[in-house]
Amino acid sequence: MTHRLAVVVKGWPRLSETFIAQELVALEAAGHAFDIWSLRRPTDTKTHPLHDRLRARVRYLPEYLHEEPDRVWRARAIAQRLPGYQRAYEIWRADLARDRDRNRIRRFGQACVMAAELPPETRGLYAHFLHTPASVARYAAIMRDLTWGFSAHAKDIWTSPDWEIGEKLAADDTGAAFGATCTAYGAARLRGLADDPSRIDLIYHGLDLSRFPAPPDRAPRTIGAPLRLLSVGRLVEKKGFDRLIAALALLPARIDWTWTHIGGGPLGESLARQAAEAGLTRRIHWRGACDQPQVIEDMRAADLFVLPSRIAADGDRDGLPNVLMEAASQRLPILSTPVAAIPEFIATTVHGTLSDDGPGDLAAAITMLSDNPEQAQRMADAALKRLRSEFAMQPGIDRLSRRLDDLTS
Structure with missing residues (x-):
């Protein structure tokens, strides 16, 4: 040819x-x-x-x-x-x-x-x-x-x-x-x-849904059960993971949470140090770069996907991160921020929750979603429906x- x-x-x-x-x-x-x-x-x-x-x-x-x-x-x-x-x-x-x-x-x-x-x-x-x-x-x-x-x-x-x-x-x-x-x-x-x-x-x-397994038949998480948080993204300023770590330190003691991060990047050492200084090391799993089967497996096992995107000091920012659509493909509830084009896919309170990126705001949003698992799952179902109808x-x-x-x- x-x-x-x-x-x-x-x-x-x-x-x-x-x-x-x-x-x-x-x-x-x-x-x-x-x-x-x-x-x-x-x-x-x-x-x-x-x-x-x-x-x-x-x-x-x-x-x-x-x-x-x-x-x-x-x-x-x-x-x-x-x-x-x-x-x-x-x-x-x-x-x-x-x-x-x-x-x-x-x-x-x-x-x-x-x-x-x-x-x-x-x-x-x-x-x-x-x-x-x-x-x-x-x-x-x-x-x-x-x-x-x-x-x-x-x-x-x-x-x-x-x-x-x-x-x-x-x-x-x-x-x-x-x-x-x-x-x-x-x-x-x-x-x-x-x-x-x-x-x-x-x-x-869009997303080629033929590459992804059918979403699991998720029941809403039981209130009080362990909360498994997942993020996928490069360890760079615009992804906001420093503010997420600060937010995790503010969560109420009644929430038994763990956070898994997938992805590499230049801020890995400083973020791990921030987590250690906050006393969170035992609750955080740094996976590094993973292939798609591993990412999907972790999405299917998680309770909440968190991507706290923000505008970096040099003006860099996300567009519409594909990982949000990938999380939606697995009916995983989503927490993100109203930055750049994220609201083009996630309308807050409809397809997921969009929070300000301050640590206190993120902690409050995680707490709300942990305390309202049925609402979180309804939004995840709506995100999957939108993905199929508008983002093929x-x-x-x-x-x-x-x-x-x-x-x-």
């Missing part, structure tokens, strides 16, 4: 980005053939079952240019003979003047390698994330005189400067032919920065597939 599309990702495979793997597997099923071009090599020691289903070839660009100097210089010589190299170089120099960062230099070097090594039948580039991957895709596309598009998600929307987003959305032959984003919250920001707002599509990731994966895949057909036609 002719591979007319190149997909650019930051790293492959990544357990924290299974929504990308879900999408790419579905695009292959829809008839799209592509190679994956990854800016980084994998760091996770485990993979997701979806990664094993993907047939696409993975090509790794030089993660650091000095590690593959012969490849980089050979590619640069080829790239300099391409029709759009000079224009791409001028755009990159203008970007570098406003963003004097070594990473910006690496992006241009990776773009040269990609432009030089793309198969001749390639007609379009599609990047996941609007920041680094889209920069590499944009420079390479300009060099090769190709069209390109992107999917934007969360951090890339809220921490990229307005000037860079605006230029990537420019309604000319250097900007993206289309941009997809997975929340109405993010789409509103991007449309406000675009010359042509119609280029931005709202495409929810296939409508979004169909719309994205049409965009990619246009991109490569």
Whole structure:
């Protein structure tokens, strides 16, 4: 099959980005053939079952240019003979003047390698994330005189400067032919920065429910029984786990709780230290990164899913975390916060509980849900119903597939 599309990702495979793997597997099923071009090599020691289903070839660009100097210089010589190299170089120099960062230099070097090594039948580039991957895709596309598009998600929307987003959305032959984003919250920001707002599509990731077991037949938890809390998410500021630990320390002694956390991240040591200083170590289980079967098993065993998302100091924030939909797929009651696009799926008191992220507020919400298990289960049932009716994966895949057909036609 002719591979007319190149997909650019930051790293492959990544357990924290299974929504990308879900999408790419579905695009292959829809008839799209592509190679994956990854800016980084994998760091996770485990993979997701979806990664094993993907047939696409993975090509790794030089993660650091000095590690593959012969490849980089050979590619640069080829790239300099391409029709759009000079224009791409001028755009990159203008970007570098406003963003004097070594990473910006690496992006241009990776773009040269990609432009030089793309198969001749390639007609379009599609990047996941609007920041680094889209920069590499944009420079390479300009060099090769190709069209390109992107999917934007969360951090890339809220921490990229307005000037860079605006230029990537420019309604000319250097900007993206289309941009997809997975929340109405993010789409509103991007449309406000675009010359042509119609280029931005709202495409929810949704959930491929065929990948998940049927939900358990949950009876409401018995009041006074042990309360098993579960969270899944990277140990980073925007997930709010520091405030959750502070909240757990405030729970009344009558609640016999345990908390299991799944996921890795740079704040692991400091959060474990915070828990120890609060005297909570024996109640907390740090699982680290886990594969999907383990995550689902823990969801089926838990009583309450907690994701206390917040806006980080640098502006980073969640979009609509897929783990909320995964918890809903198992009829697991949900406690989260009204941050970013979370209310697009969870209407508080209807599909779950959305609390302010202060420790006292979180503790009060956990206590309320512990004391009202029938109400918690009714909301979980409503979340599952909404997931099935409004957040299925296939409508979004169909719309994205049409965009990619246009991109490569």
